[in-house]
Amino acid sequence: MKIIMLGAPGAGKGTQAKMIAERYKIPHISTGDIFRANIKNNTELGLEAKKYMDQGLLVPDELTVKILLDRVAKEDCADGYVLDGFPRTIPQAQVLEDALARQGEKIDYAVNVDVPDENIVRRMSGRRACLKCGATYHVEHIPPKAEGICDTCGSELVLRDDDRPETVQNRLKVYHDQTQPLIDFYTARGVLKTVDGTADMQDVFSAITEILG
């Protein structure tokens, strides 16, 4: 099963994608996590991506598409995957569609996690991320067991540089300009499914599993 998660930054794509990956035993692939791991390790890719990410801008398509296509070509993706944060532009979606079509495949579901802009800034200022294992928490809604410490790997949790309110406004604008058109793109292909992302995280997950079966 090949699934795409759509939604504004902070809508809960990553939170749900991790639960989907566990339930359906498919890899969770987050381009944002791949970029953050590269930034942490000071790679050339990380240095390049950081220039854009810190301003709330998208990393250029050429760079992002290559990373994603390399990742989905790996053996663990043979039975499908859940993509979180990719595609974010129509050209990215088109390249993915063309690459899949060459193998006689296609995206099965594009799950749109719908959260209004008013809720997003609060979600993101409360988000705490583990840069080691990629786990995500929220100081009010989904707190870690011990404040500031990742439940999964024990590392320190951080407020992502791009989750500061000034950057969040830019990211929302970029979302509306460049990513929201994907809703029409996947509606036209008959695979778009929208869920109410303002609900409790378990209720959002139930709505998603009802769709995926």
Ligand code: ADP
């Ligand atoms: P995205 O991957 O779409 O950017 P995340 O999954 O990281 O979003 O979620 C953004 C923030 O909102 C995180 O702090 C997360 O813990 C919190 N969150 C996710 N889902 C919910 C929910 N259903 N209700 C409340 N908070 C949530």
Ligand code: AMP
């Ligand atoms: P995320 O973790 O999905 O919120 O992504 C964090 C940041 O990484 C985004 O604001 C972008 O700067 C960059 N990024 C992640 N995925 C993509 C993508 N598919 N295309 C372009 N930039 C991306």
